[in-house]
Amino acid sequence: MIYLDNAATSWPKPKAVYQAMDRFMNQVGANPGRSGHRLSIEAGRVVYETRESLAWLFNIDDPLRIIFTSNATEALNVAINGVLRPGDHAITSSMEHNSVMRPLRALQERGVELTVVSCSKEGFLDPGGIEKAIKPNTRLIVLNRASNVVGTLLPVIEVGAIARRHGVLFCIDAAQSAGAYPLDVSFTKVDLLAFTGHKSLFGPQGTGGLYVRQGVEDVVEPLMRGGTGSRSDSEHQPDFLPDKYESGTPNTVGLAGLGAGVQFVLSRGVNALREKEEKLMHHLIEGLGAIPGVTLYGSGDAREQVAVLSFNIAGIASSEVAIRLDEEYDILCRPGLQCAPIAHRTLGTFPGGTVRVSPGYFTTEDEVDIVIKAVCNIARVLR
Amino acid sequence: MLSKKNEVGQSGPFSVVLFHSISGALRAEKLLKAESVSLKMIPVPRHLSSDCGICIRFERADELKVEGILGRSKLEIQGIHQI
Missing domain, CATH: 3.40.640.10 (Type I PLP-dependent aspartate aminotransferase-like (Major domain))
Structure with a gap:
């Protein structure tokens, strides 16, 4: 998991x-x-x-x-x-x-x-x-x-x-x-x-x-x-x-x-923790951003954000993506509006919301690779 | 279970320093221990205050030292009393 x-x-x-x-x-x-x-x-x-x-x-x-x-x-x-x-x-x-x-x-x-x-x-x-x-x-x-x-x-x-x-x-x-x-x-x-x-x-x-x-x-x-x-x-x-x-x-x-x-x-040290998360985020942004049909929201630059990434796959609801990640790939994330409707209005993702993935200190680079592959598979089937 | 003894070689006579809050007393405990003041946390003696909190008992000979350390920390105290 x-x-x-x-x-x-x-x-x-x-x-x-x-x-x-x-x-x-x-x-x-x-x-x-x-x-x-x-x-x-x-x-x-x-x-x-x-x-x-x-x-x-x-x-x-x-x-x-x-x-x-x-x-x-x-x-x-x-x-x-x-x-x-x-x-x-x-x-x-x-x-x-x-x-x-x-x-x-x-x-x-x-x-x-x-x-x-x-x-x-x-x-x-x-x-x-x-x-x-x-x-x-x-x-x-x-x-x-x-x-x-x-x-x-x-x-x-x-x-x-x-x-x-x-x-x-x-x-x-x-x-x-x-x-x-x-x-x-x-x-x-x-x-x-x-x-x-x-x-x-x-x-x-x-x-x-x-x-x-x-x-x-x-x-x-x-x-x-x-x-x-x-x-x-x-x-x-x-x-x-x-x-x-x-x-x-x-x-x-x-x-x-x-x-x-x-x-x-x-x-x-906060700086060392930050460095680790920034590396994971860079990997995640690059990987998910390269998948056809996937839209990333936010800065698009790991240096300008903390370890939170929102995305959508064209033609499929965020909730559906989250269920499939959970049931088919054993990946747990959060879809929807994340209790921040005004932020989604700003991003242009209201009311559908986004799929939010957020790695942490114990997340590994290998796990990020698995997530990228899973999202790639879900997006490919739809195309 | 925690040891009964949290003081070393105290003999008295004693003074106590009272604080506005329990958090204040706990902060003072750390500040004083860092400067090797021998002390014990005790319930506030009823004749000094009706607070249900705790205060710090220390050797009367250390009164000036205690006042100095707490004064430098700008931690507000309610008073120092001889017991």
């Missing part, structure tokens, strides 16, 4: 991830830091170590500025719903996932103004288009770092500089890029950085988080309130990080796994 759905969730994970989760369940198990006994403190350490590893990865000075959520969607909801109020204006791109679009569209119905800046049909964004959209009441710009449909990288460094210059908050959706493409918060001017744990950070599903830049928490309302283990004498939510946004017992076993996943990324 060839698993080519790493953009949905990476699999398999490094062995150390399974081991860390097993260790937590068998040897620690307690509620992190709530109770003060040694198992509770050890559970707290597990969570803290994960925070610190992520701080290393993104070059964040203070690990306590990272809050944990159950996924990137929750992190984006904290950022978007926490900042925007009726009368505010927000800007985003036409390559976003629904985890950005749906919260923004819901706010639009409640009096938030929204500008969606159009990207090219390859998925590229001109940062100048963002700057032109800024108005006196612009509060927030939200952009993905890399598209979940075609992997195209958006110019977050340029847009970050523009946002800072205009005094507008900038939120990055790094779901598809964290761990797969370098991001340094001391270099990229970002106020809110949402990430998921279960893709290129190799953690389990149900993990994610949000980096909140110093001082920005003053203007971001929490999504949930509740017990934090701190200020237990008060019936009001603490205003300091991470407690302001971390109520209730966390997914400690998941965070134990995420910590091991991030350690795996740090030990290999």
Whole structure:
């Protein structure tokens, strides 16, 4: 079986991830830091170590500025719903996932103004288009770092500089890029950085988080309130990080796994992981692009994207291609709209969608060859 | 099961440093251990705070050292108390 759905969730994970989760369940198990006994403190350490590893990865000075959520969607909801109020204006791109679009569209119905800046049909964004959209009441710009449909990288460094210059908050959706493409918060001017744990950070599903830049928490309302283990004498939510946004017992076993996943990324180095994926993508783009009847979407250049490739075969629905790859060739991928209708409108693939293949760290060159041959066979029969 | 002993050769008298959050206490634990401060994480003594969290107990002789390390880290503390 060839698993080519790493953009949905990476699999398999490094062995150390399974081991860390097993260790937590068998040897620690307690509620992190709530109770003060040694198992509770050890559970707290597990969570803290994960925070610190992520701080290393993104070059964040203070690990306590990272809050944990159950996924990137929750992190984006904290950022978007926490900042925007009726009368505010927000800007985003036409390559976003629904985890950005749906919260923004819901706010639009409640009096938030929204500008969606159009990207090219390859998925590229001109940062100048963002700057032109800024108005006196612009509060927030939200952009993905890399598209979940075609992997195209958006110019977050340029847009970050523009946002800072205009005094507008900038939120990055790094779901598809964290761990797969370098991001340094001391270099990229970002106020809110949402990430998921279960893709290129190799953690389990149900993990994610949000980096909140110093001082920005003053203007971001929490999504949930509740017990934090701190200020237990008060019936009001603490205003300091991470407690302001971390109520209730966390997914400690998941965070134990995420910590091991991030350690795996740090030990290999993001640049080395990137190089490996870029090579696989180059091979895949060349191979699939040469097949008559196959249309590739996106940049067409492995250097300008992460390891996500969308294609279609003329005359056959994306869902049909995916079923045939699964049943006849043992290849697992994702067809359709991938939760990003606006990105497909931009690419010209709405509503049919695309076949999305996404190799990962454990994908081999031989497997890519098998995939190319399989797509070639499916396309040939039709001609 | 984890060992009961997470401190080495502590004898007292002791002081404790309190933090706003458990995460803060855990960050401080790493910072202090990196500078070889002998310490133990304990539940916050009830007479100091009604928080249900944890704090760091250390040898009173290390008070200035602890203050210095935490001050440099810009980690906000709730206070240092002699116990």
